[in-house]
Amino acid sequence: MQKAIPIEQVRNKIEGEIFDYSQLMLALSDYRKPRDTVSTLLRREHIIRVKKGLYVFGPTWRRTQLSPETLANLVYGPSAISIDYALAWYGLIPERVNTITSVTPGRSRAFLTPVGRFSYTQLSGNKFSVGLLRQSSPGGSFLMAEPLKALADKVCTDSRFKPTSAASYTDYLFSDLRIDEDTLVPLIKPDRIEIIGQAYTKRKVHWLMKYLLNRFGGAL
Numbered sequence: 001m002q003k004a005i006p007i008e009q010v011r012n013k014i015e016g017e018i019f020d021y022s023q024l025m026l027a028l029s030d031y032r033k034p035r036d037t038v039s040t041l042l043r044r045e046h047i048i049r050v051k052k053g054l055y056v057f058g059p060t061w062r063r064t065q066l067s068p069e070t071l072a073n074l075v076y077g078p079s080a081i082s083i084d085y086a087l088a089w090y091g092l093i094p095e096r097v098n099t100i101t102s103v104t105p106g107r108s109r110a111f112l113t114p115v116g117r118f119s120y121t122q123l124s125g126n127k128f129s130v131g132l133l134r135q136s137s138p139g140g141s142f143l144m145a146e147p148l149k150a151l152a153d154k155v156c157t158d159s160r161f162k163p164t165s166a167a168s169y170t171d172y173l174f175s176d177l178r179i180d181e182d183t184l185v186p187l188i189k190p191d192r193i194e195i196i197g198q199a200y201t202k203r204k205v206h207w208l209m210k211y212l213l214n215r216f217g218g219a220l
Contacts, residue, residue, distance in 0.1 A: 006037045007046040007061060014057075017066050017139060018074065021053040050113045051075055067139025068116045072100040075111050075118045079104040080132050080143040083121065083157060086150035089135075091183050103128055103145070103153055121157050130199035131192070147187045148196050151179075155208050156200060163204050169211040188216050 006028065013027040024047075028034035041047045045058045054074055056066055072081055083101040087093045100116060103123040110119045131149030135142055145153060154177070155161060161172050173179045190213065197209035 006031065006041055007044075010041070010047070011057065011061050011063075017062055017064060018050075018054070018056050018071060020055070024055060048114050050115055051111065056115060065138045066115065067137045067142065068100055069135070069137055069142040069144070070140035071115065072102050072118050073142045075113065076102075076104060076106070076109050076120050078106070078128075079120055080128070080145055081135075082123075082145035082150045082153045084154065086145050086147070087154065087177070087179075089144070090147045090150070090187075092147060092151070092179050094178055094180070103157075105129075121153075123153060123157070126199040127153075127156065127201075131196050146192070147184075148189075148192050152196055152200060152205050152208060156202050156205050161204070163207060166211055166214070169208060170215075185216050188212050 009030070010024065010027045014023055024038060025034055028037050031037050038047075042049060046061055047055050048058055049055055050071060054071075056062075056071070069081055073079055079102040081089070081100060082103045084093070084095075084097045085099070085101040088095060088097040098117065100118045102118065102120045104120040105124055105128045106120070106122065108120055108122045111117070131146045131152075132143055133146050135144045144150075155172075161168075161176075163169060163172070174181065193209045193213055197206055200206065
């Protein structure tokens with residue numbers, strides 16, 4: 001029986017679109033020099049190295065849509081998508097965000113890869129772990145901040161924003177970020193405000209939560 005060409009063998013043995021080096025070596029275990037075969041697969045763009053030890057299939061060999069959000073959790077971790085990308089995902093800001101922005105308890109990092117740009121902002125302690133949800137897209141599942149946490153993370157990590165009064169939040173949220181008020185109001189729930197607010201030590205996040213309740217409390 002004729003042996004399948006390397007990419008066919010890899011594609012038959014790996015179900016998903018994203019895989020690591022161990023999975024790749026296992027799929028090529030029948031070959032005498034699997035590392036040389038990997039070099040050939042990369043050169044022909046049958047597979048793409050996202051970073052050391054992390055790969056995706058090239059466009060010709062993909063069975064489903066590639067999920068950049070799922071990749072974001074894997075490129076650097078532990079991490080969760082938040083800040084600008086999450087705000088756009090929930091429809092809170094109008095701009096399309098090309099960089100997948102995440103928070104991490106580790107040090108801040110940024111990666112430019114063949115399949116996208118990924119940035120990670122350090123958020124230590126309880127601030128990282130509170131308010132995380134498991135979301136899904138056609139290409140896989142991933143960890144993402146809930147809307148209020150994504151907004152809190154934006155305020156917390158934006159060194160440009162130095163509030164001095166409630167008016168500072170009005171200008172920042174609705175003029176600078178261009179937050180969609182109709183989308184925001186249904187997301188403001190007192191129990192989530194309290195839980196998320198308590199996890200942050202920065203005063204400007206506490207002020208954010210107080211501002212949201214004071215401004216929109218009557219609409220809840």
